[in-house]
Amino acid sequence: MNEPVLTLRNVIVTYRRVPAVHHVSGSFQTGALTALAGPNGAGKSTLLKALMGLVPVSEGEIDRRGISPQRYAYLPQQPEIDRSFPISVLQTVLLGAWPRSGSFGSIGPDEQERAHACIAKVGLTGYASAPIAHLSAGQWQRALFARLIMQDAKVILLDEPFAAVDDATTSDLMALVKTWHAEGRTVIAVLHEHTVIERFFPETLLLARDVIAWGPTSEVLTPGNLQRASAMTKRWAIEAHRHAHPAPV
Amino acid sequence: MDLYQLFAAPFIDYEFMRRALVACAAFAVGAGPLGVFLVLRRMSLMGDAIGHAVLPGVAVGYMISGLSLWAMSLGGIVAGLVVALLSGATSRATGLKEDASLAGFYLASLALGVLLVSMRGSAVDLLHILFGSILAVDDDGLLFVVAVATLSTLVISAIYRPLVVECFDPVFARSVGAGGLWVHSIFLGLVVLNLVAAFQALGTLMAVGVMMLPALAARFWSEDVSHIVVVSTCIALASSLVGLLVSFHFELASGPAIVMVAAVAYLTSIVMGSRSGLLARWLRRPHFHDPHEVKR
Numbered sequence: 203m204n205e206p207v208l209t210l211r212n213v214i215v216t217y218r219r220v221p222a223v224h225h226v227s228g229s230f231q232t233g234a235l236t237a238l239a240g241p242n243g244a245g246k247s248t249l250l251k252a253l254m255g256l257v258p259v260s261e262g263e264i265d266r267r268g269i270s271p272q273r274y275a276y277l278p279q280q281p282e283i284d285r286s287f288p289i290s291v292l293q294t295v296l297l298g299a300w301p302r303s304g305s306f307g308s309i310g311p312d313e314q315e316r317a318h319a320c321i322a323k324v325g326l327t328g329y330a331s332a333p334i335a336h337l338s339a340g341q342w343q344r345a346l347f348a349r350l351i352m353q354d355a356k357v358i359l360l361d362e363p364f365a366a367v368d369d370a371t372t373s374d375l376m377a378l379v380k381t382w383h384a385e386g387r388t389v390i391a392v393l394h395e396h397t398v399i400e401r402f403f404p405e406t407l408l409l410a411r412d413v414i415a416w417g418p419t420s421e422v423l424t425p426g427n428l429q430r431a432s433a434m435t436k437r438w439a440i441e442a443h444r445h446a447h448p449a450p451v
Numbered sequence: 452m453d454l455y456q457l458f459a460a461p462f463i464d465y466e467f468m469r470r471a472l473v474a475c476a477a478f479a480v481g482a483g484p485l486g487v488f489l490v491l492r493r494m495s496l497m498g499d500a501i502g503h504a505v506l507p508g509v510a511v512g513y514m515i516s517g518l519s520l521w522a523m524s525l526g527g528i529v530a531g532l533v534v535a536l537l538s539g540a541t542s543r544a545t546g547l548k549e550d551a552s553l554a555g556f557y558l559a560s561l562a563l564g565v566l567l568v569s570m571r572g573s574a575v576d577l578l579h580i581l582f583g584s585i586l587a588v589d590d591d592g593l594l595f596v597v598a599v600a601t602l603s604t605l606v607i608s609a610i611y612r613p614l615v616v617e618c619f620d621p622v623f624a625r626s627v628g629a630g631g632l633w634v635h636s637i638f639l640g641l642v643v644l645n646l647v648a649a650f651q652a653l654g655t656l657m658a659v660g661v662m663m664l665p666a667l668a669a670r671f672w673s674e675d676v677s678h679i680v681v682v683s684t685c686i687a688l689a690s691s692l693v694g695l696l697v698s699f700h701f702e703l704a705s706g707p708a709i710v711m712v713a714a715v716a717y718l719t720s721i722v723m724g725s726r727s728g729l730l731a732r733w734l735r736r737p738h739f740h741d742p743h744e745v746k747r
Contacts, residue, residue: 254626256622256625256626270628271626272626272627272628274626276622276623276626278622281620281622281623282621282622283619283620284493284619287491287618287619288491288670288673288674288675288676288678288679289615289619289674289675289676290674290675294619297616297620297623300616300627300629301627303612304629305610305612305613305629305630306609306612333674333675335674349623353627
């Protein structure tokens, strides 16, 4: 159980030479349920993308224990999806079978059955054949969670999964996250709401480009750490501004 | 004038009409799905740009071996692919939006083409290349467009899933390693190939109309990609048939006649379309009271 599934060694990710994630080292244990917290601009989303291999790491390395990040499940923050796209809920959820079907493999009745079961788990029974354009914001997020379940990944990365949804949906989706934790999957979620983190997430990584603290939530989300995080981000903002507009000599 | 005179006689009496019909039908089958994916990728103007971009290649083919179908087609394909791939590579390397880099390259390509044609040929040749001439479809031209339609249908069937995923959710596609540059390149290659193959019968510019208008019209009739592909192909086929008949009976240029019929189908769909047409929006049906009533 206590074996790292993801280890970061001195990871730096930069955008236009300005670091967004700075000297991050540490491990996510197998089966850990970790919240990724920090002020705006702290590099939380960037770190998730780096873990997914979607942005290149400038320095350091990410050790995924030989698992390709294509086997991870990833929910980006407000995905850039055209909601008027002509596709049904069932087809969207079936995309989660990709790790098994690939581009050309068949998708048989067993996968169809699984997709229907996933749709039921997120409370969208009856909507399988509905076009996604007909869903509300909360229902759409449920459909995306159904696709995550379908992917059956050992590592699940969520970026602000509850940002655009109502309280009822949040608690239903949070229940799913708890199920994944109980099943031994590793879950890393970027979250803003400290109350949600304190209630449901045993581990927290507090990020402000650098790691401020990483460990049990109660030891990480202390007033002192939070103050340091926000001070750190402000300092970076000033530095970035100076970098972009050098003072006249 | 009876129905036989109206619909059958032109094709039974004249071989050039039969050839034109087969060429247009083959193009409709090959290009129908491509138009749908161009619309879904928000690249509706891409076809137009490629249609212009093939000109210098066709002109070079013409200068080297005269009015040879194969030389002009090969030149057109090379020019179209170079412009499509250069603009794609530029946008990936520099972050310039793909439509912007495409605009840059196709405008340069078009100017080069006009320059080349004006050096050696006449304006009539240019008009032939851009707008085609239905009387000009010979055996080679017919074989070419049918072969391209066959290839196109097979390839689109094979890459259908990655193509849809890339259009629908590019971040998901990247995260599971679906699609990528190869899908995009094959797709653009098919667009170029189809437009060039249609140039004898329709001309590359009029061919763009047959590719895009049915796809835009079909969007108003369904909310499922595969249905839209079928509807689009059917509209393209019907437009070809009706357009050829209109051009025959009223002695009009055939390419523009076909595109105008497709345009009428598009305008009709905007108003009558069952999914998001204007009438469907105005004549709202009573709302459901129970979620279980919602069945598509």
